[in-house]
Amino acid sequence: MAGVTDRPYRKLCRRLGAGYVVSEMAASNPRVWASEKTARRLDHQGEEAPIVVQIAGGDVNLMAEAARYNIQRGAAIIDINMGCPAKKVCQLQAGSALLSDELLVARMISAVVAAARDEGDVPVTLKFRTGPTRVLRNATRIAAIAEAEGIAMLTLHGRTRADQFNGEAEYETIARVKAAARIPVVANGDIDCPEKAARVLAHTGADAVMIGRAALGRPWLFRQIATYLETGVVGPLPTIGEVRELLLEHLQEHYRFYGEWIGVRSARKHIGWYVHDLPQGAAFRARMNQLEDCRSQAEAVDQFFARLGDPSLPLPVGDIKEQLAA
Numbered sequence: 148m149a150g151v152t153d154r155p156y157r158k159l160c161r162r163l164g165a166g167y168v169v170s171e172m173a174a175s176n177p178r179v180w181a182s183e184k185t186a187r188r189l190d191h192q193g194e195e196a197p198i199v200v201q202i203a204g205g206d207v208n209l210m211a212e213a214a215r216y217n218i219q220r221g222a223a224i225i226d227i228n229m230g231c232p233a234k235k236v237c238q239l240q241a242g243s244a245l246l247s248d249e250l251l252v253a254r255m256i257s258a259v260v261a262a263a264r265d266e267g268d269v270p271v272t273l274k275f276r277t278g279p280t281r282v283l284r285n286a287t288r289i290a291a292i293a294e295a296e297g298i299a300m301l302t303l304h305g306r307t308r309a310d311q312f313n314g315e316a317e318y319e320t321i322a323r324v325k326a327a328a329r330i331p332v333v334a335n336g337d338i339d340c341p342e343k344a345a346r347v348l349a350h351t352g353a354d355a356v357m358i359g360r361a362a363l364g365r366p367w368l369f370r371q372i373a374t375y376l377e378t379g380v381v382g383p384l385p386t387i388g389e390v391r392e393l394l395l396e397h398l399q400e401h402y403r404f405y406g407e408w409i410g411v412r413s414a415r416k417h418i419g420w421y422v423h424d425l426p427q428g429a430a431f432r433a434r435m436n437q438l439e440d441c442r443s444q445a446e447a448v449d450q451f452f453a454r455l456g457d458p459s460l461p462l463p464v465g466d467i468k469e470q471l472a473a
């Protein structure tokens with residue numbers, strides 16, 4: 148997720164049970180590669196293999212070039228973005244806008260796959276949506292084209308471009324794509340707990356699930372899902388003390404990665420997600436957003452968790468919801 152799944156967060160998710168993580172999308176336009184922001188996005192130092200880099204763009208040659216560039220810098224898998232519905236991406240005929248032009252989809256995949264083959268047989272995967280609109284759901288055709296052009300794995304978000312992030316993801320189209328595909332299919336969209344992961348896997352027959360928004364501020368969700376899929380038992384939430392420790396660790400790595408100025412500001416959204424469902428979380432977020440240096444931000448987080456209660460107790464998320472419902 149652009150602006151979210153940076154290197155510190157990806158490493159944390161891997162440590163806490165994610166089997167596979169993908170970089171934020173990187174623009175295929177070479178003019179931005181040297182920018183600080185893109186260079187940071189393409190920094191994978193210390194990450195566990197495989198390094199998966201997602202590229203986004205609308206120009207076939209630039210996309211092939213971007214694949215080469217990233218492989219030469221350590222990418223072991225290239226993922227093509229045909230899912231992003233954002234205006235600034237779709238205006239460039241990139242992201243989910245590509246789904247309206249199946250010939251261009253074929254040409255782009257073919258060029259990226261050929262470039263990646265040249266660079267040492269690196270696999271190319273595709274992330275896409277179910278189609279441009281609900282009446283033009285062409286995911287099964289896009290999947291067939293992708294497979295024929297050499298894509299190694301498909302990840303399908305159960306919404307159309309027109310849906311943006313509205314409504315609910317549907318899984319019928321994912322099931323249809325999976326039934327026809329001979330390559331692995333990953334189901335994505337609105338999966339937010341272990342039981343739903345199991346239901347989506349059963350309904351679609353998909354080979355895996357991909358989790359986005361539900362893991363914001365909850366990186367332990369991956370382990371909970373993996374444990375549930377293995378044992379059928381939903382494990383307990385982490386304790387207050389465990390979450391305090393891992394958030395403080397996350398922050399230190401975040402500050403090292405971004406430096407003081409960007410670090411303190413970009414950490415606010417992560418902290419906001421961690422405390423979102425916790426008692427006094429909203430008030431804390433408002434206060435914390437005014438702190439301007441890393442040290443006072445980390446100290447404030449430390450104190451917030453100290454006030455939450457006995458560090459050996461589970462995170463009080465469930466309790467609060469029950470109290471509100473009572």
Ligand SMILES: Cc1cc2nc3c(=O)[nH]c(=O)nc-3n(C[C@H](O)[C@H](O)[C@H](O)COP(=O)(O)O)c2cc1C
Binds near residue numbers: 148201231357
């Ligand atoms: C802030 C944000 C940034 C995203 N950036 C990307 C991206 O760079 N590449 C991509 O393939 N999908 C991106 N997505 C889409 C997610 O990967 C995912 O397909 C979508 O959120 C649905 O899954 P979820 O319900 O589990 O979040 C982004 C989503 C959000 C909310």
